[in-house]
Amino acid sequence: MSEPVLVVGAGPVGLAVAGELARRDVPVRVVDALAAPTTESRAIVVHARSLEMLERVGVLDDIVASGIKATGVEMHASGRTLARVELDIVDSPHPYSVLTAQTETERILAGNLAKHGVEVERGVSLVGLEQDADGVRATLRASDGREETVAASWLVGADGAHSAVRRQVGTALEGSFHGERFLMGDVHAEHDFDPRSMYTFFSAHDGPLMVFPMKGDRMRLIAQIPTASTDEASQEWLQRITDERAAGRIRIHDSLWLTCFEIRHAQVPQYRFGRVFLAGDAAHIHSPAGGQGMNTGLQDAFNLGWKLAAGYRGTASETLLDSYHAERHPVAARVIEFSTRLTHLSTLANPVAQHLRNALLHTATGLGPTRHALAEETEETTVAYHDSPAVVGSAVRPKVRGGDHLPDVPGTELRSVLSAETGHVLVTLGALPAVAELPGVRQVLLADTGAPVDGFDAVVADPDGRAAARLGLSRGRVLVRPDGYVGALAEGEDDRPVRAYWELTTPAR
Ligand SMILES: Cc1cc2nc3c(=O)[nH]c(=O)nc-3n(C[C@H](O)[C@H](O)[C@H](O)COP(=O)(O)OP(=O)(O)OC[C@H]3O[C@@H](n4cnc5c(N)ncnc54)[C@H](O)[C@@H]3O)c2cc1C
Numbered sequence: 001m002s003e004p005v006l007v008v009g010a011g012p013v014g015l016a017v018a019g020e021l022a023r024r025d026v027p028v029r030v031v032d033a034l035a036a037p038t039t040e041s042r043a044i045v046v047h048a049r050s051l052e053m054l055e056r057v058g059v060l061d062d063i064v065a066s067g068i069k070a071t072g073v074e075m076h077a078s079g080r081t082l083a084r085v086e087l088d089i090v091d092s093p094h095p096y097s098v099l100t101a102q103t104e105t106e107r108i109l110a111g112n113l114a115k116h117g118v119e120v121e122r123g124v125s126l127v128g129l130e131q132d133a134d135g136v137r138a139t140l141r142a143s144d145g146r147e148e149t150v151a152a153s154w155l156v157g158a159d160g161a162h163s164a165v166r167r168q169v170g171t172a173l174e175g176s177f178h179g180e181r182f183l184m185g186d187v188h189a190e191h192d193f194d195p196r197s198m199y200t201f202f203s204a205h206d207g208p209l210m211v212f213p214m215k216g217d218r219m220r221l222i223a224q225i226p227t228a229s230t231d232e233a234s235q236e237w238l239q240r241i242t243d244e245r246a247a248g249r250i251r252i253h254d255s256l257w258l259t260c261f262e263i264r265h266a267q268v269p270q271y272r273f274g275r276v277f278l279a280g281d282a283a284h285i286h287s288p289a290g291g292q293g294m295n296t297g298l299q300d301a302f303n304l305g306w307k308l309a310a311g312y313r314g315t316a317s318e319t320l321l322d323s324y325h326a327e328r329h330p331v332a333a334r335v336i337e338f339s340t341r342l343t344h345l346s347t348l349a350n351p352v353a354q355h356l357r358n359a360l361l362h363t364a365t366g367l368g369p370t371r372h373a374l375a376e377e378t379e380e381t382t383v384a385y386h387d388s389p390a391v392v393g394s395a396v397r398p399k400v401r402g403g404d405h406l407p408d409v410p411g412t413e414l415r416s417v418l419s420a421e422t423g424h425v426l427v428t429l430g431a432l433p434a435v436a437e438l439p440g441v442r443q444v445l446l447a448d449t450g451a452p453v454d455g456f457d458a459v460v461a462d463p464d465g466r467a468a469a470r471l472g473l474s475r476g477r478v479l480v481r482p483d484g485y486v487g488a489l490a491e492g493e494d495d496r497p498v499r500a501y502w503e504l505t506t507p508a509r
Contacts, residue, residue, distance in 0.1 A: 004029050005312060006138055006152035008165050010120040012043070012102060013280030013297040014158030015109035019057060020305020022116035024422050026312045029152070030113070031124040031140060033159075037110070041101035041186045041257055043294035044212060044220050045070075045198070048087070048379035049405070050295045051094040052484060053302040056419050060094070062108045067100025068215050070198050073378065077202040077354075079247065082362045084197075085371050090379045093408040093415060097198070097379065099214050101186070102294060126159065129168035131275050153312055155276045156304065158297075163282035169273040173285065175266025175336070180207070180347050181229060182288075184222045185238045186257040191219065191250045201245045204354060207347050209245035219250070222288065224347055225260065233258035263287040263343060265336045271325035277304055284332035287339040295380055296335050300328050306422070306482035310505075320505040323390035331383055338377055381405070385485060390505050392497045393489030399472030402489045402497075406480050409467045413460050417444055423482055426498065428456070429468055430475030435495050438502060441479075 007018045010032035021028045046054070046063060054060045075082045088095040110120060127147070128139030136152045157165025166172065193199065195213040202208050207224025214220060223241045231237065235255045242250045267284040271277060280297030304324050310316035348354050376382045385403040386394040393402030400407065408415050418425055424441045428434065434443045434455030442457045446468070450461035460467075468474040479488040479498050488501035 002153040002312065003135055003151045005154045005156065005308060006031070006136065006150065007156045007158060008126045008138075009157070009159035009163075009280075009282070010034075010037070010106075010110070010122075011158060011160055011280065011297075012105050012109060012294050013282075013301050014156065015106060015113055015120075016057075016298050016301035017156050017158060017279060017305050017308075018118060019109060019113045019116065020301060021309055021312070022113060022118050023057070024306065024309040026309045028118055029121065029150070030118060031121045031126065033123070033125040035123040035143060037103065037106055039103060039257075040259075041103055041220075043102045043105070043288075043291065044099050044186075044214065045291035045295070046098040046100060046105065046298075047292070047295045048090055048092040048094050048096065048381050049383055050298045050380070051096075051098065052092060052405070053299065055094070056302075056484065057112060059108050059112050062111075063098055063100060063105065066104040066108065066215075067098045068195055068213070069096045070099050070196055070212075071096045072194075072197040073200075073374075074197050075200045075202065077358045078204065082202075082358055085374050085378075087375050087379060089372055090375050090381045091407055092379065092381050093410075095379070097291075099198075099212055099220075101214070105294070126164050126168070129155070129165065129276070131155075131273075133274075136275050153275070154308055156308070157276060157278045157282045158280050158301070159282055161281040161285050163278065165276065166268060166278055166282050169276050169278075171268050171270060171273070171278075173266035173268055175264070175285075177264045177266065179227075179263035179265070179287070180343060181225050181227050181260060181262045182222050183225045183233055183238055183241065183260050184220070184258070185233070185235070185252075185255050186214075187219050187221060187235070187238070187255045188217050188253045189219045189250050190217065190253065193249065199246075202354065202358065203245045204351065206241070206245065207349075209242060211246060211250070217253070218256070221250070227262075229260070231260075233260045261288075265340055267329070267332055267336060271300075271329055272322060277308070277324060279304055283328075284336065286332075286336045287343045292335045292339060292380065296332055299331070299380070299383065300324075302483050303328050315506055317505050317507050320390050323385075323388050323505075326390075327385040327388045330387070390501075391485075391487060392501045392504070393486070396489050396491055396497075397472070398476075398489065398491065399470070400478065400486060400489065402486050404486050405484055406478065406486055407470060409462070409470045411466050412446070412462050414444075414446070414462075414467060417458055417460055418480060418484065421482065424487065425480045427467075427478045427480060429471065429473055429477070432475060432477065432493060435477070435498055438498070 004027035123143035212220040279300040490497040
């Protein structure tokens with residue numbers, strides 16, 4: 001058996017990637033420099049696409065129970081509502097965001113990891129790293145100063161914005177490191193906001209205030225402050241700003257966490273360095289506008305976990321391992337672009353530009369397509385890997401293409417069948433035989449009745465052809481990857497795309 005996979009960093013991303021490995025029975029060690037989990041609540045929004053992934057892991061109910069569901073976004077200026085966008089228009093079985101403290105998300109992910117028998121080794125920092133074609137040697141330093149060199153088959157650098165792994169592999173974040181400055185507080189407060197929404201208040205003179213109601217009387221408040229400001233974060237300051245920008249609707253009782261931060265946008269040029277992968281903040285950092293930092297990192301973890309499990313077992317081709325960078329790097333680049341645009345839009349200083357923005361937001365969000373686009377972008381439900389080197393069938397016509405996330409088909413058992421799997425699932429639509437020689441792939445037939453059919457592991461009843469209508473495919477095959485994305489799509493009897501995917505993603509025989 002080869003050496004374990006070493007995950008450096010037990011933030012949300014490290015915990016998620018380790019969980020993905022552990023639930024596939026891959027031996028994994030997780031180390032973190034901190035002696036105890038952080039108490040900083042940081043990311044508080046978990047978006048729809050992340051919720052879909054967390055459902056597959058089996059922790060969705062815990063995440064939902066730890067917070068509240070936000071089903072809308074509202075924008076206000078000069079005492080009036082400019083726009084309200086309902087999130088339930090997004091194409092997801094979970095069309096909402098969960099507002100919960102990052103500490104809760106980490107607690108739940110660490111609990112999931114412990115269920116698989118993996119405990120985080122705390123007070124242990126990575127300080128050195130070497131690799132060759134056969135493995136990685138990492139130097140770890142314990143809090144008492146003792147050092148050990150450990151062998152690992154693969155290593156994941158999920159050690160955050162100041163990543164040591166990133167330094168060790170000789171790369172760096174590239175981008176902009178200075179920008180707008182914000183005062184942020186997690187507080188207990190009295191307010192009259194609908195807790196099912198997230199709010200932005202544009203201010204004519206001072207930049208925006210963002211308001212996120214949380215569980216009980218807790219709230220996250222984020223307010224732009226002057227870039228040159230060196231003042232310490234304080235509750236009085238936050239109350240004063242809130243009074244000015246949200247018309248006295250919030251009375252802060254006490255604060256749990258107060259901080260000032262400056263916006264930075266940057267990304268490493270490469271996510272894979274031989275046997276070392278970078279994920280989460282170690283690979284990309286962005287503005288908290290849109291709340292996509294942690295979400296993008298979590299999705300890195302779900303993209304990488306199953307590929308690395310295959311790498312550990314020797315069943316992944318180089319193309320599959322490289323596809324982590326090919327698929328996830330453009331996603332973070334787009335998040336950086338989106339959150340930069342959103343930040344510029346909310347921090348406009350020129351009164352004419354502000355007036356235009358307000359008028360445009362009011363008119364555009366009244367239009368269905370704009371509302372849809374905004375909600376889908378926010379919830380990350382448009383993320384797809386059409387240009388991936390490890391996807392087949394992205395040019396085929398049906399509603400779902402290779403590289404899309406497989407949509408839910410309400411009224412069928414398909415989602416629960418897929419959720420129970422840690423490997424690939426080949427879904428066949430119409431009267432076609434099972435495909436031979438796909439070791440380890442669970443084959444599911446969508447048919448009129450749920451009666452067993454030779455060659456298939458499960459038959460899901462789709463009596464009125466809902467799945468066919470939803471996928472735009474009455475006869476054909478959809479190969480669903482372990483992360484829920486479509487690896488291959490084949491129309492009619494032609495099973496060559498499925499075989500081509502297999503050839504691409506497994507080592508040459
Ligand atoms: C004020 C603030 C507000 C934010 N709000 C949001 C939001 O609303 N929504 C959102 O999506 N994102 C938000 N973010 C971003 C979000 O917190 C990060 O994107 C997220 O924490 C990234 O997770 P990670 O696991 O990659 O890194 P981290 O959470 O930073 O975890 C990295 C871990 O690695 C450990 N480590 C570091 N160096 C070493 C080493 N050498 N050896 C071993 N361990 C090491 C650290 O101790 C840490 O536990 C916010 C961030 C901040 C600062």
